[in-house]
Amino acid sequence: MSILTFRNVSLRYPPRAGRGGAAEKLVLDGINLQVASDELVAIIGRSGSGKTSLLNLAAGFLEPTSGSITVDGVPIKGPNADRAVVFQDDALYPWLDARDNIALPFKLKGVPLAERREKAQQLLERVGLADAGDRRIWELSGGMRQRVGIARALAAEPRFLLLDEPLGALDALTRTRMQAFLLRIKAESGAGALLITHSIEEALLLGTRVVVLSPNPGRLTAEIEAGFNAEVLNGTPVATVKASPLFKRMHAGLNGLIQSTTDEELAA
Amino acid sequence: MTLSTDIEALPQPVETTTEAALPRASRPVPIAVISTITVVAIIGLWGLASAYALVSPVFLPSPRQVVIALYNLVVTGFVDSTLAEHVGASLYRIFGALIASILIGIPAGIAIGTSRVGRGILDPIVEFLRPLPPLAYLPLVIIWVGIGEASKITVIALSMLPSIILSTSAGVRGVSKDHVNAARSLGASKRQVLTEVVLPSAVPSILTGIRIALGAGWTTLVAAELVAATSGIGFMIQSAAQFLVTDIVIAGIIVIALIAILLEFIARLIERRLVPWASHR
Numbered sequence: 001m002s003i004l005t006f007r008n009v010s011l012r013y014p015p016r017a018g019r020g021g022a023a024e025k026l027v028l029d030g031i032n033l034q035v036a037s038d039e040l041v042a043i044i045g046r047s048g049s050g051k052t053s054l055l056n057l058a059a060g061f062l063e064p065t066s067g068s069i070t071v072d073g074v075p076i077k078g079p080n081a082d083r084a085v086v087f088q089d090d091a092l093y094p095w096l097d098a099r100d101n102i103a104l105p106f107k108l109k110g111v112p113l114a115e116r117r118e119k120a121q122q123l124l125e126r127v128g129l130a131d132a133g134d135r136r137i138w139e140l141s142g143g144m145r146q147r148v149g150i151a152r153a154l155a156a157e158p159r160f161l162l163l164d165e166p167l168g169a170l171d172a173l174t175r176t177r178m179q180a181f182l183l184r185i186k187a188e189s190g191a192g193a194l195l196i197t198h199s200i201e202e203a204l205l206l207g208t209r210v211v212v213l214s215p216n217p218g219r220l221t222a223e224i225e226a227g228f229n230a231e232v233l234n235g236t237p238v239a240t241v242k243a244s245p246l247f248k249r250m251h252a253g254l255n256g257l258i259q260s261t262t263d264e265e266l267a268a
Numbered sequence: 269m270t271l272s273t274d275i276e277a278l279p280q281p282v283e284t285t286t287e288a289a290l291p292r293a294s295r296p297v298p299i300a301v302i303s304t305i306t307v308v309a310i311i312g313l314w315g316l317a318s319a320y321a322l323v324s325p326v327f328l329p330s331p332r333q334v335v336i337a338l339y340n341l342v343v344t345g346f347v348d349s350t351l352a353e354h355v356g357a358s359l360y361r362i363f364g365a366l367i368a369s370i371l372i373g374i375p376a377g378i379a380i381g382t383s384r385v386g387r388g389i390l391d392p393i394v395e396f397l398r399p400l401p402p403l404a405y406l407p408l409v410i411i412w413v414g415i416g417e418a419s420k421i422t423v424i425a426l427s428m429l430p431s432i433i434l435s436t437s438a439g440v441r442g443v444s445k446d447h448v449n450a451a452r453s454l455g456a457s458k459r460q461v462l463t464e465v466v467l468p469s470a471v472p473s474i475l476t477g478i479r480i481a482l483g484a485g486w487t488t489l490v491a492a493e494l495v496a497a498t499s500g501i502g503f504m505i506q507s508a509a510q511f512l513v514t515d516i517v518i519a520g521i522i523v524i525a526l527i528a529i530l531l532e533f534i535a536r537l538i539e540r541r542l543v544p545w546a547s548h549r
C-alpha cells in the first residue's frame with residue numbers, strides 16, 4: 001500500500017515573456033490531497049482551473065512553488081516509472097507499432113527484445129487488443145489508442161496511474177465502454193489512480209472519491225465519497241448506475257458546487 | 269501590335285474564361301501531359317533550329333548528334349574515361365562527402381538542438397558557412413588540403429553541412445513535449461529520452477535535410493570539377509568545351525540533370541520507406 005501526498009502545495013507560473021510583464025500567476029493554492037493504492041481519486045474542474053498543472057506536479061514534470069509532494073513520505077524527484085502518465089491525446093510514438101509502444105518501459109529497463117515483446121503481447125491481451133500488436137498507431141481508433149496508452153503505462157509497473165482526461169477525446173459510446181474497462185484495469189493493477197476529468201458523470205462513476213478544483217487560484221473546495229465504481233466493477237451496466245436516484249442527486253449536487261464557484265468568480 | 273485589340277476585348281475575356289474554365293474544371297488536363305508536351309516542343313524547336321541551320325552546328329548540334337555523342341561517351345568515352353567512369357568519379361565524391369557531412373552534421377545538429385552551450389558555439393559557425401558560395405572557399409581548401417580528392421570531398425561536404433545541421437537541430441527541437449514527458453514518466457533516463465524519443469522523432473526532418481544537402485552537394489560537385497579535377501562529369505564538360513565539342517557538352521549537361529533527378533527520386537523513396545509515419549502526424 002502506497003500513498004501519494006500533496007501537502008500545502010502551491011504553484012506559480014513565471015510571467016510569460018513578452019506579455020507586458022504581468023505578475024506571476026498563482027495557479028494552485030494550498031492543495032492538500034492524498035491518493036492511496038486502493039483509491040481512484042477523480043478531480044473535476046472547469047478548463048483552466050489547474051487540473052493539468054496538478055497532474056503535472058504529481059508526475060514530476062513541474063516542481064511546486066511551495067509545499068511538498070511525497071510518495072510514502074519520500075519527496076518525489078522528477079518523473080519516475082513510479083507514477084506513469086496517460087495523456088489525453090495518447091502521446092504514443094508513431095515510429096513504433098502498438099506492441100513496441102507497450103514494450104518501451106521494458107526496453108528502458110534493459111529487458112531483452114524477445115522477452116519484452118512477449119510481455120507486451122500479454123498486456124495487449126489484457127487490454128483486449130491481442131491481434132493489434134503489429135498495427136501502426138494511425139491504424140488504431142481513438143479508443144484503441146487509449147487502450148495502448150494505458151497498457152504502456154501498466155508496463156512501467158507504476159504505483160500510481162496519472163490519467164489526464166484519458167477519455168476526453170472519445171465519442172460517447174466508446175467512452176462509456178472505456179469507463180468500465182478503465183475501472184477493471186485499475187483494480188487488477190493494484191495501482192492508485194488520479195483521474196482528471198471535466199465530466200461530473202465520469203468522476204462519479206469512476207472515483208472512489210471526487211474532488212472539486214475551483215479556479216483562480218485553483219483550490220480544492222469540495223470532496224465527496226462515491227461508491228458507484230464498486231457497482232460498475234460488479235458488472236452493473238453503466239446506464240443502470242447512472243439512472244439511480246442517488247447518482248442523479250449527487251450529480252446535481254456536484255453540478256451546483258461547480259456552478260457556484262464559477263458564479264462567484266463572475267460576480268467578483 | 270495586338271495591344272489595341274487586347275484592350276478593346278478586355279471586358280469580354282472575363283466571361284469567356286469563366287465559361288471556358290467550367291468544362292475544364294470537370295476534366296482537367298493532367299500536368300504530366302502538359303509537361304511532356306513542353307519537353308517534346310523544346311526538343312522539336314531545337315531540332316528545327318539545327319535542321320535549318322539557324323544556329324551554327326558548332327554552337328548547337330542537332331539532337332541526333334547529341335544522342336550519338338551520348339552513345340559514344342558510353343562506349344568509348346572522352347578524355348581517357350568512359351561516361352560510367354566519369355559518373356563513377358563524381359558519385360564517389362558526392363557520397364564520400366555525404367557520409368562525412370552526416371557524421372559531422374547530425375551530432376552538431378543535436379548539440380545545437382539540445383544544449384545552450386552547443387548552440388552558442390556552433391550557431392555562428394553555421395551561420396557563417398551557410399550563405400557562402402562553396403567556390404569562394406574552394407581555393408583556400410586546395411591550399412590547405414591539396415588538389416586531390418580530399419579537397420573536392422571537403423568542399424562538397426562543407427556545402428552539405430549547413431542543411432544537415434539545421435534540419436537536425438530543427439527536428440530535435442520540434443519533438444513533442446508530451447512524447448518527452450511520456451518517456452520520462454515511463455522511466456527513461458536523459459540519455460534514453462534522447463535515443464528513444466528525440467532522435468526518432470527528428471528522423472523525418474533529418475532525411476529532408478539530407479535530400480536538400482544532396483541537391484546542394486551535386487551543384488557544388490559539378491562546379492568544383494569544372495575548376496579542379498582530372499575526372500568526373502564536370503571535368504568532362506569543361507574539357508569538351510575547351511575543344512568546342514559542343515555535343516558532348518550538351519550530352520554532359522543532360523546526364524548531370526538526369527542524375528540529379530534520380531538522386532532526388534531515390535531520396536524521396538527512402539524517405540517514404542523509412543518514415544511512413546511522417547505523413548500521418
Ligand SMILES: Nc1ncnc2c1ncn2[C@@H]1O[C@H](COP(=O)(O)OP(=O)(O)O)[C@@H](O)[C@H]1O
Pocket residue numbers: 013014016025027045046047048049050051052053054
Ligand atoms: N506553462 C504555463 N505557463 C504559464 N501559465 C500556464 C502554463 N500552463 C498553464 N498555465 C495557466 O494555468 C492555468 C491552469 O492551466 P491548466 O493546469 O492547463 O488547467 P486545466 O487543465 O484545468 O484546463 C490556466 O490559466 C493556464 O493559462
Ligand SMILES: [Mg+2]
Pocket residue numbers: 051052
Ligand atoms: Mg487540462
